[in-house]
Amino acid sequence: MSPSLVFTDSSTSTASRLLPFSRTATPFNAAVSLRRSVGPLNVRPFVLPPLRTLSVNSSNNPSPVINDKSGGEACARVIDGKMVAKQIRDEIAAEVLKMKEAIGVVPGLAVILVGDRKDSATYVRNKKKACESVGINSFEVRLPEDSTEQEVIKFISEFNNDPSVHGILVQLPLPSHMDEQNVLNAVDIVKDVDGFHPLNIGRLAMRGRDPLFVPCTPKGCIELLHRYAVEIKGKRAVVIGRSNIVGMPAALLLQREDATVSIVHSRTKNPEEIVKHADIIISAVGQPNMVRGSWLKPGAVVIDVGINPVEDAKSPRGYKLVGDVCYEEARKVASAVTPVPGGVGPMTIAMLLSNTLSSAKRIHNFQ
Numbered sequence: 001m002s003p004s005l006v007f008t009d010s011s012t013s014t015a016s017r018l019l020p021f022s023r024t025a026t027p028f029n030a031a032v033s034l035r036r037s038v039g040p041l042n043v044r045p046f047v048l049p050p051l052r053t054l055s056v057n058s059s060n061n062p063s064p065v066i067n068d069k070s071g072g073e074a075c076a077r078v079i080d081g082k083m084v085a086k087q088i089r090d091e092i093a094a095e096v097l098k099m100k101e102a103i104g105v106v107p108g109l110a111v112i113l114v115g116d117r118k119d120s121a122t123y124v125r126n127k128k129k130a131c132e133s134v135g136i137n138s139f140e141v142r143l144p145e146d147s148t149e150q151e152v153i154k155f156i157s158e159f160n161n162d163p164s165v166h167g168i169l170v171q172l173p174l175p176s177h178m179d180e181q182n183v184l185n186a187v188d189i190v191k192d193v194d195g196f197h198p199l200n201i202g203r204l205a206m207r208g209r210d211p212l213f214v215p216c217t218p219k220g221c222i223e224l225l226h227r228y229a230v231e232i233k234g235k236r237a238v239v240i241g242r243s244n245i246v247g248m249p250a251a252l253l254l255q256r257e258d259a260t261v262s263i264v265h266s267r268t269k270n271p272e273e274i275v276k277h278a279d280i281i282i283s284a285v286g287q288p289n290m291v292r293g294s295w296l297k298p299g300a301v302v303i304d305v306g307i308n309p310v311e312d313a314k315s316p317r318g319y320k321l322v323g324d325v326c327y328e329e330a331r332k333v334a335s336a337v338t339p340v341p342g343g344v345g346p347m348t349i350a351m352l353l354s355n356t357l358s359s360a361k362r363i364h365n366f367q
Contacts, residue, residue: 075331076330076334076336077335078337079228080343081338081342081345084227084347085220085350088351089130092357096357097135099360102366105364106135107137107166107356107359108164108360109127109131109138109352109353111127111141111169112140112156115145116145126349139165141155143155152174153183156170157186165191166363167193167355167360168187170194172245184196185197192212192213194216195211196245199211201248201249213355216348216351217284217305217347218249219354220344220347220348221253221282221344223350224338230301232280233257233258235260236280237251237280237281238261239261239262239282240265240282240285242265246305251263254282262278276296281303282303284324285324286306287324288306290324291324292329299334299335300335301335302338304324304338304339304340305323305344306323307340321340327339
């Protein structure tokens with residue numbers, strides 16, 4: 001009998017967009033603050049260590065897991081999102097410096113924060129640090145919880161028309177009295193670095209069309225697969241969760257890579273049986289340890305987007321963070337798996353910076 005599943009959105013929207021803009025309430029008249037910070041460039045060479053070939057087993061060949069140089073087998077390899085994100089940030093920093101020296105333009109990222117959420121504060125801090133580390137200009141507008149939708153759209157319009165801003169991010173979720181769709185649709189598509197504009201998602205879904213931007217978290221998932229040389233073409237992929245922020249875009253991206261894609265959601269019957277046939281799993285449902293090792297096919301590659309707090313008496317904070325996938329069980333079955341934390345989370349921020357750089361290059365026709 002299939003277990004009863006409760007799906008939530010473990011994406012960057014509900015988990016403070018999984019840690020990268022915060023919201024800090026301030027009196028509207030006195031402290032709608034527009035801040036700009038330009039961080040020093042810190043370009044240091046960094047190269048990923050040589051990767052063993054990850055052999056994702058086909059459905060009719062459930063044999064080797066990871067092949068190393070000696071031809072032996074090993075337990076699942078950890079897909080290190082922190083390490084890959086660091087490499088990407090260094091690449092971006094070099095490109096930002098090149099652009100600045102060539103045409104005198106520095107990419108700029110603007111964030112609009114509405115309300116007062118502690119989880120979002122972590123997102124802001126991490127984003128600002130990331131911007132500083134690669135030399136991207138950072139702009140902020142902080143609005144109180146009771147701001148009107150029109151006030152938010154007013155600042156979006158100003159950033160749309162500001163040539164020094166190349167990317168605009170509206171922190172979600174917005175207060176309940178605002179229409180999220182109206183607010184997001186106000187962002188100029190050429191500055192929609194979050195990739196949530198309907199035209200960007202529509203282009204992502206259509207063959208022969210390319211979106212200007214891809215949503216950051218799913219883009220980070222695919223980038224991890226690429227950087228770890230995981231073959232996607234022709235493989236069976238299962239995405240667990242169908243949120244607009246992670247699940248659906250991730251499925252569309254896998255399809256673009258010529259995977260055969262299934263989506264498991266809250267109404268799916270016998271989800272474990274579907275997951276068991278997958279060569280690649282991306283889980284984004286926000287349910288701690290929902291995916292067990294018994295759900296996985298030997299040799300599968302697992303990308304765990306979930307970040308879920310669970311009680312832990314041994315932790316000074318009283319809790320620890322775990323993913324949607326039971327990590328210790330997955331390591332015994334999968335060929336490669338992302339840890340939580342330290343897997344997808346850092347990639348979300350790196351992809352936001354990447355989208356901002358791409359926007360600046362496109363706007364200024366810089367190669």
